[in-house]
Amino acid sequence: FSTVFLCFFFFLEDNKCYGFTDLNFGNVLVGTKLNVKLLLYTREKEDCGFLLDLEKSTINVTKKTIFIIHGYRPTGSYPVWLDKLAQLLLSKEDMNVIIVDWNEGAATLLYPLAASNTKKVAVKLKDFLDKNVVGHGSLDSVYMIGVSLGAHIAGFVGQMFNGSIGRITGVDPAGPLFKNKPKDERLDSSDAQFVDVIHTDTNGLGSEEPMGHIDFYSNGGKNQPGCPDHVFAGKEYFVCDHRRAIFLFINSLKNPQCNISAYPCTSYKDFQHGNCYSCEDFFPKGCPVLGYHADEWKSSLKSKPYKNLYFHTTNKEPFCVQYYILDIITWNKRPRWGDIMIKLTNASGSITESKMNRVAKEFQKYKEVHLLAKFQHDFEKISRISLKFSTGNVFGPKYKLRIIRMRLRPLTKPERSHLCRYDLILEENTEVEFRPITCKDLEM
Template sequence: MNVTHTLSSFHMLRLYFFISLMCLVRSATDETCPSFTRLSFHSAVVGTGLNVKLMLYTRRNRTCAQAVDSAVLGNLNVTKRTTFIIHGFRPTGSPPVWMGDLVEGLLSVEDMNVVVVDWNRGATTIIYTHASNKTRKVAIILKEFIDKMLAEGASLDDIYMIGVSLGAHISGFVGKMFDGQLGRITGLDPAGPLFNGRPPEDRLDPSDAQFVDVIHSDTDALGYKEPLGNIDFYPNGGSDQPGCPQTIFGGLQYFKCDHQRSVYLYLSSLRGNCTITAYPCDSYQDYRNGKCVNCGTPQTESCPLLGYYADNWKDYLRKKDPPMTKAFFDTAEQKPFCIYHYFVDIITWNKNIRRGSITIKLRDKAGNTTESKIDHEPAIFQKYHQVSLLARFNQDLDQVTTISLVFSTGSIVGPKYKLRILRMKLRSLANPERPQLCRYDLILMENTETVFQPILCPKSQM
């Protein structure tokens, strides 16, 4: 009897222990932060059915998401801006490497709701068509969620969608369902394949939100070439991005680096250490030739800023008909990508016309140097005619103490030419209030560096 009682007690203890363990496991599961779906390349090969997860981040839970859906809004505060981040095609099944930085960056600049739209189950496939065919279904799910927000008192003015690649067109489809009344859509290199040449109802369009801004960084491959927004930014002309591999020997980066650069340029606007200014222009060539850098002067509108603060320009766009603008700018090879623009004004007194390029190097008191090679097309130097060259530097040196110039015709053989400079002037576009620097009576021997100390330009020449 005692043995039976002992065995019975032992089994009861095991049962209690098992129940307690299950409760602990359930409790641990309930408290675990939902994370972005991580799939393998095998999943991409066999394909995945669509399943959309919505994960909410706020300043109260920056790193631990809360699962939400059209039935449960969770901690989402409908009185604040809500930003949706929508990724694109995922041919390997891995989470986007930039997602965490984008969430944190947005929360750092504004107290808002950030909703990560995880449709990795659906976007993960090696067959691009299968992913693109699911974009409208994702948009319908997002519309249902926004409808729930509106029922709880949210405003469409406070809805902001950031769509990457296919995600940009998903954003456009959502905007169409709300008759273009969403507050803002940002398209980060909207997908080109299967969307190029499509009518507005089948892609992102300027009418899909109150303000639509687009960054095109891979127009010759994975991205969309033509304008899709109220303002369309084309970094480095929109195709080959500096710092990205130019041949297939660069591996996977060769295929995705240009396409992803749009995301990293947007991220740079959130970090505060680099404000990228763009210049409205008809073409990249005109921008490079310095024909479109007059914005920001007292007589003109301010220049548009890239990224999060691009909507500061929407009031100016409302004055245009149609309210669409293309803007160009150059970037550095590495983060934070900022380029600082200067004009180099040169008046020569050569008897004969000279054609060639100029390389200019600046040095400050601390010994820091920065260089710009202005060689995208030969400059034409004529006697007593001012040539204004747009120089781009990776650093912005506050107090320039030394300047060097190199003139080159690009010819390997043949005579070496001289460029006789009557006056050279250096002026900053980013900081027009800075003193302009001049130098007079210089003779540049071709392919030979000439170093000199500039002086302040007389006010009469400013």
């Protein structure tokens, strides 16, 4: 950097603190003309937004610079997640956090109008970066977090710099008017050195198609736990799934002890069936973690192809699910079809339950079957396990599942011991409780 550039200062019209543009539904009805404002937050004044002049202001690009770009605002309301995200980012490291406020232009009843403004916003951001970074610093330190339409804005900026921006996170990129578009008309993995995407509403306001180097599909990408499933819930019915993506990202900053790992798989159905629980073939350092730290897996993508990543969540913060794999070897003479419910009990008597997604599996003699079990609570020490086998038949004979070996493997915490039980008989619809033992090394 030149001496002059190191002495860059923030050019401010005054010392006032500025906030996000305050609009209401009346403004939306009248209509708003596009106006882009950049609000800078730093550790020096975390609660005070400095209004940057797009033509004159300069920033210290020796710091990491994160742009937060919101999406469509059909009521003109203030994004409820915006302040929390900016504060959590600043708590991570000394950086520039710039909120891209284009509420005037996003607040309209006409979604196509807001969508058409995305490229115009991108041009203004490109001009700002040209003045501040190009020729003075590196685009490696520029990171854009784009929510809904904001994800495509980030993509358009990245395209203008031929993908040299350090990172883009697409937070449930908008689907309407962007689905099945060529990559230069939407966010794409070529728009930055690393692009990670979170999908939570693929059958609604989001987009299903992969757009990043890594694409995270929460609960398959749709129908998030805790979100209403009927239109009578009002606004929440339409926005809850879509908005869950930003809350998942915020959770990665707010609750670092809850690292949500995701697993590469050909489809969500295969993932539910327990067919995908290993990351070694694609990610030598382990399964990628959703959110802010996802870029730590960037180096894994250079030499090997990647797949879409799937994971489950609970219905509320911190959203963590504890995964186990239940391996079962049976010795019934004839195949049995059914599913298994499992309960775990710790020393204090607390219980957590999983129902294996109610996916029927075929149990054949001497053939090991893998079942994916998920729990809301994490028990470091398990004192008892309960299993219940069911075929789903209301009428007819009751069957038995004769088990040679049951093994419970912690997937979320792989360093923990595997738990086993040998020679077990499950009568249909009858819960069997037992005390597990640490598994022996057996060859089956």
